[in-house]
Amino acid sequence: MAVPKKKTSKSKRDQRRATWRRKAALEAQKALSLGKSILTGRSTFVYPSAEEEEEEES
Known part of the structure; x- marks a missing residue:
């Protein structure tokens, strides 16, 4: 079974x-920012709305 040769230091682990x-x-932070921009309507993110999804399915 493979075993590490030396113990990793606490500073390396913390790093x-x-x-x-x-x-x-x-x-x-990015996800929260995107969510806020979608809710305020200032988003440049393109996502399908519920209306568009229903039209495509029909």
């Missing part, structure tokens, strides 16, 4: 976790 958390926080 990796901080990077992961920073990326996750950035994506969450």
Whole structure:
């Protein structure tokens, strides 16, 4: 069974976790911003509305 040769230092572990958390926080911020812009109607994001979906299905 494969075993790591040396223990990873706490600082290296914390550094990796901080990077992961920073990326996750950035994506969450983008999602929240997109959601707010869609609700206010200022969005440049193109998404199908419920009316358009019903017309395509018929």
